[in-house]
Amino acid sequence: MSDSSKRKRPLVADKRYGGKRKALAQKATAKKTATKRTANKAAPTRRRGANRRQRRGGPIGMLSALVAWFLRLIWKITWRVGAVVAIVLGISVGYIYTTLPPLEALLDGRARGSVTMLDREGDVFAWRGDQFGGVVTAQSVSPHLKNAVVATEDKRFYKHFGVSPRGIASAIKINLSEGRGALQGHGGSTITQQVAKLLCLGEPYDASSGMTEREYEAECRRSSLQRKGKEALFAMAMEAKYSKDDILSIYLNRAYMGGGAFGAEAAAQRFFGKPAAAVNPAEGAMLAGLLTAPTTLSPTNNLDRSQNRAATVIGLMRDQGYLTRAQAEDALANPAALSEAAEAEAGGYFADWVMSSGPEFFTRNTTEDVIIKTTFDQNIQRAAEAGLKWVFENKVRDGSKAQAAIVVMSADGAVRAMVGGRKTKVAGAFNRATQALRQTGSAFKPFVYAAALDLGYSPDDLIEDAPYCIDIAGSGRWCPKNYTRGFKGMVTLTDALKNSLNIPAVKVSESVGRELVSQVATQFGIKSDLAAGPALALGASESTLLEMTGAYAGILNGGSSVTPYGLIDLRLLGEQEPLMGTGGGIGERVIQEEAARQLVYMMEKVVSEGTGSRAKFDGRQLAGKTGTTSAAKDAWFIGFSADYVAGVWMGYDDNTPLKGVTGGGLPAEIWREAMSRIHENVPPKDLPMARPAPPSGMAGTEQPQAPTPAPQPSNSGRGRSDSIIDQVLRDIFGGGGGSGSGGPAPQAGNR
Template identity: 80%
Template sequence: MSDSSKRKRPLVADKRYPGKGSAVPKKAPRGKAPAKRKPARAKRPRRGGIIGLLSAFVGWVFRLIWKITWRLTAVAMVVLAVAIGYFYTTLPALDDLLDGRARGSVTMLDRNGDVFAWRGDQFGGVVTADSVSRHLKNAVVATEDKRFYWHFGVSPRGIASAIRINLSEGRGPLSGHGGSTITQQVAKLICFGEPFDASTGQTEAEYERSCRAGNIQRKAKEALYAMAMEAKYSKDDILSIYLNRAYMGGGAYGAEAAAQRFFGKPAAAVNAAEAAMLAGLLTAPSSFSPTSDLDRSQNRAATVIRLMREQGYLTQAEADAAQANPAELSEAAEAKAGGYFADWVMSTGPEFFTRNTTEDVIIKTTLDQRIQRAAEDGLKWVFENKVREGSKAQAAIVVMSADGAVRAMVGGRKTKVAGAFNRATQALRQTGSAFKPFVYAAALDLGYSPNDLIDDEPYCLNIPGSGKWCPRNYTNNFKGLVTLTDALKNSLNIPAVKVSESVGRELVSQVALQFGIKNDLAAGPALALGASESTLIEMTGAYAGILNGGSSVTPYGLIDLRLMGDNEPLMGTGGGIGERVIQEEAARQLVYMMEKVISEGTGQRGQFGGRQLAGKTGTTSAAKDAWFIGFSADYVAGVWMGYDDNTPLKGVTGGGLPTEIWRETMSRVHEGVPLSDLPMSLPGPASGLGEQQVASDPIPVDNGGGTLIDQVLREIFGPSSGGGGQKNIPARGEDR
């Protein structure tokens, strides 16, 4: 009997896939131990009571703030991105931003083609951050924005620092230091893409002020615009815009114009000291301008050099060399804006190409800078050595060639000026005896001889409505019979009036007018004594007509005008020699008479260097004006002296200080100029109004003695034209 209960279980394979409800454990992967379950974290028991309630509330508040903050930040970032994107789309092409001037410029060249003056908004041409001197690029970055190449257009550190400084100095947070980066400054320079529009009624100055407004709204817009620029342009592009548009003083916009303006060289060639001076101008271009205060500009440049050294842009040796050799101005820059001459040229040219030009214009002029310095030095020497200290007397000088080409002009004692009152061209003053050559020019052209005799004696005329008028000489005495030459060289009044009445005042006026005296001339007999008014440049031009043989002259300073970059001029000179006024022989005889003024007469102080010189002195009634105008064979020069308010000069006549100024000027002008003879003719026998007489004999008359001129005057005016019963009205013209 078998024991079935003890039988072994049959060998049956386990189910590969256990059914539902089976609890067959899964095998652990080979090579890995089964992962141990981490014990569950014990829950932190909540605090109860008031502390628990407060803790829960604070946690809820912080979670709420965080949710609001990140949502607002996200919204702000989206708005910021949209704003930057908008400004990005409005930004123009880079080339359109490099020259932002509303006006053009005028560059003036002297007779040799050298620049001596600028006007308007000077722009020397486009430069880039790569084309300028490395020193200039580094100086600008070191001075204006040392983190320029690392920020994104706005410098939070710079803004925070500026606010801290402003508050510490007692100002508002946005007043004073702005913390602006170069990019932000460029945004203001281009006025956020808003061009100037004159049709709005806003002036250019008001437009620029609005672009630089410092309120919070403008600051926010400035920051957005700066970031948009950073997204569109490279750092060097932004720096290039800055180098081209920044105002750097002296009318110069941009680095190229400033380098040419102050140093006479391109921006690519400036050294470290010059670059430091240019970069120093960016903070305050008017205050630090080297043409206004060179010492102050050099001190500012020294600070810039120190910054460059601290930031590693200069070695110690380079910095020491720049400090030891500060930048100096070019000759043109020292002359500032060309002074009175440049002002006059600007006033004579067409307004749309000079004062209101929108183009860049080049004007070639007649100026000779050597002669200009001679005139300035001569005037300065006389006032320093001959005039009492503190005198407010003024003087003016004009030097020109015989064809009217003005070589030098001084319109007052302050020679380094621009826009000042020009006494050489704007002051209308009585001419005194400087007018007398035109009286004798009319007579010589009619056939009078320099050797004709005339009686210097008491003389009166009846003036309708005024009564008897009796001129007198400066010395209150009479010379008797004198030649016309002696009458002119001693500046006698009575012979001048007699000759004028003999040939006719109308003819004298016509001769003076044709020689270039454009203002209304006196209608009475005092015409001969210079009662009329004129300007120094007109009088000097009229004397140039005598020198050139008797033809009229229009003084001029402009030779040609062209646009920058053009080879062909748009216009040429508007002056020069005009029509003949008197015969050449009459002019040559007049030169002979005027030569005697300097060699023997009232103008003897004008002699220098053994040269043949001719001229005429002039002093008006009560000595309110004193003149000397004269010439050599090469140049004509006129000098006026007086007070702007017509205060009489004390102890000054035309033969005194004005003649000395003339001599000091002309002696310097003629340094190195060969000696040349004046174009003059020695006089022949006395003409006697066509009747040949012996020069030493008076011209005979039939009634009561005197010369033939006296006879003619008696026939015209009657016996009252002689002496007797005089009413001595002062009419002084003789000079000492």
């Protein structure tokens, strides 16, 4: 048996891959060697770094470490605080968001309503209150208006989130450079922030707070740091709640734009007589320009200033690409102009009077939009204004501070025109026609003669114009004098009135009784307290021009009282049925019609032959009476044609005496210039006058004695049915002595 198998050793694993294992071992050894070399090379570098760290020890190293630590601390605090602020800001904005009402509730934010006034023809002539023309949107208004507002107020409106940090920073820089506080002057407010201000940050006015509406609005516009912060939060909440166009729509509806107009629609109608959707680039620029200072820049206050501001807005629109060069040049060459109604600014005094005399809850404090139809006549108003202007330009010295007022009405008391002062285009100004109580002077005398004629006296009855005195108990002796200081002897009542003689007027008043004269004047509409002494007959009492003109209207209409009125009817906007009608007109009879017609005859002689001759024009029948008070502080002329009654007053607001002016002078000329224009194209009519009956013979040709007190009439004052008393009074006319009462009576003028 062969043993060759025993001689051979078996194969083992480490022998099986001997060549490969050796190669792997060599490779591992090489890697260790390379790593060791790298480590040996890096060791000097690490040692150099360690050496540098060691060299940075000491103050510099400590400071560097401290700065690094401080920066790390600030970062940790900042991001944490920032996170907290962001959370609080988000919660605040979210809360405000939940309180914001629907868009529709924010478009009309007026506290008051508006009053629109129509003249007798139904045309609009005046606006009062907070005018709102109706809701518009950013899409419905003219694109020129929308673009002008954005270009002027907030050119980045469609890019920011309600607050513009860039705008605020720029505004602060401008304010500081101009020497103001950071928040004083330019605010850098976006349109959204301005809307937040208009909404008063969602805080409605509370009357029980003790603040007035004016104080409330001032508080809403206060620019404190705290207020600015709230405003920014409110603005961001609005940006989250509403679209950009919604916010712009609120702005276009709520912003005050001057002239009593709130919102773009009211302003466009007020100034241009067209809707906001139809305004052209020049008009849109003017409306947008008003937003900066609506009262100051209002075109009804100063059209030139408003047009200059509009030119600046047109330049901004051109720069921002809203207008082409050709459009901008055309807008500059054809600036916006006022509508005819806005240009006229008619009847400012009249409109104020209607507002003050109407029901307060539908005029001054109305929360509704009200339409009032009035008695106003724009043609008559223009004629009155033109007549006044002509006289002051041609008859009064330059620089004179004298004032004048005019009232024109129909015989039933319907007021057609009213001028309350030389400055005619006004609103809210002092109205000398309705507010100034002035002594009436001889303009009061027709009421003295009205009382006598109603007792049966004739315009041709005689009375002596001679020296005359009355002893007034407790005051002494009073002796009236004529304006000329002379005496005319025996005169008729007509001549006494025609020449405005004082002594005959006092004698008549004393004969018929002062109480009766006062009653007649009061019933004709003189509401002011009348003088108690004998100077009553000479107009020592005070009255307004409106009252006096209304009283003369009673003489023209046949002896019935009138209540001057301007309101025909009042209705709410959108309603057809009026809520109320005329508040004036003809009232009760004061004197008999025949007496009134005889008085008209006597007053016609004043104009045709007497002190009022300067009032004549066109050969028409005209009647009236002059009046000049003591020291010529007041001058009057009140008269009428068959169609209209007009009164003119002239004087100084501070009671400075007029120089060389009597009622028969400048006031009569103003009356003539106004009435002649009013009567253009009006056919002439005869006055309702009656020639006097034969003289009653009460004075005859006998020498009259000082008048004695007449028996005072009972109830309505005149005892017209008692012929015996009438005859006695006629018999004693001109004789007896007066008892007078009250203090010394002032001496009034007679012209």
